[in-house]
Amino acid sequence: EIVMTQSPATLSVSPGERATLSCRASQSVSSNLAWYQQKPGQAPRLLIYGASTRATGIPARFSGSGSGTEFTLTISSLQSEDFAVYYCQQYNNWPRLTFGGGTKVEIK
Amino acid sequence: EVQLVESGGVVVQPGGSLRLSCAASGFTFDDYAMHWVRQAPGKGLEWVSLISWDGGSTYYADSVKGRFTISRDNSKNSLYLQMNSLRAEDTALYYCAKAGIPAAAGAFDIWGQGTMVTVSS
Numbered sequence: 001e002i003v004m005t006q007s008p009a010t011l012s013v014s015p016g017e018r019a020t021l022s023c024r025a026s027q028s029v030s031s032n033l034a035w036y037q038q039k040p041g042q043a044p045r046l047l048i049y050g051a052s053t054r055a056t057g058i059p060a061r062f063s064g065s066g067s068g069t070e071f072t073l074t075i076s077s078l079q080s081e082d083f084a085v086y087y088c089q090q091y092n093n094w095p096r097l098t099f100g101g102g103t104k105v106e107i108k
Numbered sequence: 109e110v111q112l113v114e115s116g117g118v119v120v121q122p123g124g125s126l127r128l129s130c131a132a133s134g135f136t137f138d139d140y141a142m143h144w145v146r147q148a149p150g151k152g153l154e155w156v157s158l159i160s161w162d163g164g165s166t167y168y169a170d171s172v173k174g175r176f177t178i179s180r181d182n183s184k185n186s187l188y189l190q191m192n193s194l195r196a197e198d199t200a201l202y203y204c205a206k207a208g209i210p211a212a213a214g215a216f217d218i219w220g221q222g223t224m225v226t227v228s229s
Contacts, residue, residue: 034208034215036153043203043219044153049212056217087153091214095167097143097155 002026002093006086006100012108019075021103023088028068032092035064035073038102039084047086048073075105083107110134110218112204117223124194128223130187130204135218138162138182141207143216144189146200156202157189172198194227201225 003026013019023033031051036044046055048064051071061076075082088100116128130142144156157178158167166178177190187204201224205216 032212032214034212036216043221044216045219046208046215046217049208049215049217053212089153089215091212094214095158096169097158097214099153099155102152 001096002029002090002098004088004090004098004100006088006103008103009101010104010106012106013078014108015080016077017108019078019082019105021073021075021086021105023066023071023073023100025069025071025090029090029092031067032090033064033066033071034089034091035062036087036089037082037084038087044087078105110206112206112218112220114202114204114220114223117202117225119226119228120194121229122195122227124227126191126194126225128189128191128202128204128225130189130220132185132187132204132206135206137180137185141213142180142187143205143207144178144187145203145205145216145219146198147203147222148197148200151200154200158207159187191225194225196227199225199227 005024007022033051035048038044052064063074085102085104087102111133113131159178175193179188201222203222204220206218207213208215208217
């Protein structure tokens, strides 16, 4: 099983600031990496797939980068609606799909 | 509107059985693989099971293999999860999720709102 490790566990950011979230895979997942946003009481929402492709309707302030074992999700200027938990997920090791433990982005 | 609506979650005793359902609408259901993903209270996400577009291939997480069975009825645009020999650690919100585009079929591009399964005596 590929283990996905996200850091930090909690990120405190002021509105308008940049947020950088990290995700590391225990072995290479190529670019088969997705990011999700989950707000309290809601289902997760797909933000990024293929490590860097934004899903339909996702604002341009969300960007993904990386390949192999190191990945980053960047939110360029945090809006109030962006405070949430973010998960990375690998789909290279099909069908054993695995998620990271999540990063909570909170208001500073 | 693309939509997934789960149902069937209840409180069940350890060792019991349960069948979850997921009704799909707004997209061509039999064009896509479908997944079940679960989330224990206050915890992260765990992939549970996958079924191919035609139901011909199924896959399971080790934690549920031999106890859960995924199925689908394309004539009814519906996905199912039969859960047997339930354990306390199966307590979670169960989401059905649609597989993404072929190049990213392992990503989940549409999620339902989930149905809660509680295993407790």
